[in-house]
Amino acid sequence: MKVLMIALVQSHLLPMVPTAWALQAAGHDVVLAGAGDVTEAGAAAGLSTITVGREKAGFQTWHRQAHHRTQGAAGPDAPAAPGPWAGLAVAWRKRVAGVIDEYLGIAEAWQPDLVLTDPIEFCGLITGGVLGIPTVAHRWGPDAMETMLREPVRAALNDLCAGLGLPAGMPRADLIVDPCPPSLQVPDLAPATPMRFVPYNGTGEIPSWTTRRGTEEHRILVSLGMFGMKTVSDAEQDGWAVVRSLLTVVGERRDTEVLLPVPAEARAGLGPVPDGVRLIEPVPLSKVLGMCDAVVHHGGTGSALTSAWAGLPQLALPLAHPALIGCAERIEAAGAGIALVEPERQGDPAELRAALAAVLEQPVHRKNAVRLQEEMREQPSPATVVGELEQLAAASAGRPERRVACAS
Template sequence: MRLLVTALAPSHLLCMVPLAWAARAAGHEVLVAGRAEVARAAVEAGLPAAEITELSVAPPTAGPALTVPALPRMAEMLAGEQLRGFAGQRWTSGGHPWQVRVARVIDGYITLAQRWRAEVILCDPIEFAGLVTGGLLGIPVVVQRWGGPDSMSAEAITRARGILAELSAGLGLVGELPAPAATLDPCPPSLRSDTTTPVQSMRFVPYNGSQSVPGWAHTRSSRRRICVTFGLFGSQAAMTGADFVAGGNLPQLLDAITEALRPWSEHDVVMTAPAQVHDMLSAVPPWVRLVDRVPLDAVLAQSDLVVHHGGTGTAMTACARGVPQLLLPPEHPALLDCARGLARQGAGRILEGEARTNPQALRDEARRLLGEPAHRDRARELAEEIAAQPTPAELVSVLAGFADPAGSRNGASGPGSTSHRIRVASPVATSKS
C-alpha cells in the first residue's frame, strides 16, 4: 500500500503519526503532504514528507453568492458576537476560506498523488484538499479524527460538500464530494460526542513531538506533580501576538495560574511556555519549573493534575495517562467542544470566561481535582478504556484493504495541473526520543 497522509496543521498531524509509523513498520510506503510546517513536523517524526506550497490563485466565481449558517454545535457554543465571525456572512462565490484554501493547493495535491501513485489517503478531518483529491482521482480517503470528544468534524465534512461543490465541479469531479471510505476515531467510545457517524475505534497513542526526555520528567517522587501547558495552539498564538480567541494572552493566564497554585509550592509544578514568553511573565517563583518544551507524555505519566486549554492532543494524552484535568478553553469552538465534553464525563473541571484568570477560582478547582477521588477515578477509567481499543498496528490492515492492487485509480492521465512546485524531504536521523 502507498499511503498519502494529509494534515492542515502540525498539531493535527501529531495524532496521525502513530498510525503512519505502524504502516511503515508493516512494510507499506508512507508520505506526508502539507504546507511547510506540516512537512517539518513529519520529518521530525521520522516520516518522509512532501511540502505543498500555495499558489496565489482564486477559485471560480461563476456561481451565486452563498450565505453560510453556523454549524449546529458551533452555534450552541459561541456568543452572538463570535458567531457572526463564523457564520451568517454572505460570501461571494469562490470567496469562502475553504474554497480559497483548496483552490490554492489542489494542483499540488493532485500532482503529488498521481506522481507518487498513492493508493489510499489518510486525511485530517478538515484538510478538505485530501477529500477533493481522493474524489477527483478515485482514491479511497480514510479520515482520522483528532481523538477528543469532537462533534464538529463530521459537521464540517457535511458542510464542505456544499461549500466546495462549485470548485469540485470546476475541477472535473462528477457529483458531490464523496464521503470518506471510513472514519477512524481515537476517542474512547464513552467520551464521544458524535454518536451518529459510523466509526472504527482506534487506541489513542500519545505522540507530542520528537524531544529528549529529561531525567526529572520520568522520575516519580512523594511530591505531587501539577503540569501547566497550553500546547502548540496557545504557545504559537502567544508568540505571534494573537488574541485569546485564537489562543493568545498566555502570559496573563500563566501568571494567574502561578498565583493559584501557591498552596502546592512544595510540590512539583511544571509550567511550559515558549522561551519568547518567559520575559513577559511576572516574577516566576523558584518552586515553578518553567521550561520551553517538554515531552508531555512523559511528564503526564507521573502527574496528578494537568491545567490546559482544552486542546485535543493535551486532553487525550492526559486521558491515556489517567490524569484529571483543569480545562481553561478560549472561546474557540473546537477547544470548547473538547473541554466541555471532558467536564461532562467527569474527567475534569472547566472554567470559562473571566474565571480562567481568577486565582481564587483556579485554586478552588485545583483543590477539588486533587482532593476528591471522583475525577481521578473517572480519569483512570478512561485510561483503561483507551488501552482496550485496537492499536494503530491492528488497523493498518483496514487501510490496506482499501488499496487498489492494480494501481489503476490514479494514472498520469487523471485531472489536475502539473504546474505546482513540489519539494520532497526525507526524514533526518535523530537521537531524540
C-alpha cells in the same frame, strides 16, 4: 501499499503519526504532503514528506483567527451563526483552490493506493475522489469541527469540485478512523473504526529529573500545546493573563509543584513566576506525565488525550475557540476533570482555587480518568487497524481507472 498522508496543521498530524508508523512497520510506503510546518513536524517523526504551497505557518494563523469568529456552541447539532460560518467557508474555498492542483499532481505522479487525511483537510477528500483512490479520514480527538464545517464548506466547494469532475460535490471518506475513546468523544458523530490512542507529542531531550520526584505532595503539569502557545504569545493581546492567574493561585499551595513548559524565547511576556513553579523547555508531554498528579491545559485534544492515556484528572481552561471549548466540555462530561469555559471564571481566583482542589483531592476525577485510560487500552491497536486499511485498498482494485485532473 502506497499511502499518501495529508494533514492541515501540526496538531492534527500528531495523532496520525503512530498510524503512519504502523503502516511503515507493516511494509507499506507512506509519504506525507502538507504545508511547510506540517512537513517539518512529519520529518521530525521519521516520515518522508512533500511540501505543498509556499506558506509555513501562515495558514495555521489564519485557521486560528477564522475560527475565533465562530462563537456558536460546540456540539455537532448546534446551529452555527450563518455569517461567520459562511465567511469561513468562502475563505476555505480560496485556500483549497490555491493548493488542490499540487495535491492532485502529487497523487497522479506517485499513484498511491490509499489517501489518509485529516478530516478537515478537504484537499485529501477531493484528491481521493478525483483520482478514484479510497480515502480514510483520521480524527484527532474529541471534536465536532469536522461535522460543523462539512456542509458550509461542501456548499462553498461545489463549483470547484464540479470543475474537477465531481458533479456530486466533495466526496465523503470511505472510512473514518477514531483514536478517541467513546466516553470522551462528541456524541452522534458519523460511525468510525475505533483505534487505540498512542501518544506522540513530538521529540525532545528528556531531562534527567523526570525520573525523580521531590518532597512536594502534588505535582501539576500545565500544558499550553502548540495552539495555546501561539495564542498566549500573541503580541496583540495579553494571552498570558489566564496563565498568570493560575500560577498565582497554585503558588498559594505550598504542597504543590507546577511544571510549565515554555520555550526560553517566549517567557518574556509571562513575567516572574511564584515559588513552586518550574519553567522547563518543551518536552514530549507523555514523557513527563508519569510523575504528575493532574494536568491543566488549554482544551487541546492532544493534551486531553495524552492526559487520559496517563490516567490523570484534568482542569481545562479553554481558549475562545469552539473546538477547544468542546473538548473541555467533553472532559467534564466524562467525569475526568473540570472545565472552566467562561473567561471570567478562568480569571477568578476563587473559581481556580476550588477547581484545582477538586481535581487534586476529589477521588471521583481520578477514578474516571483511570476508567478512560482503561477504555483506551481496550481499543484496537494501530497495527490491527492497518489490516482494515489494507482490505479497503485491495477492494478498490476493481474501481474505474484513475483519472488525471487539474483544478479549474
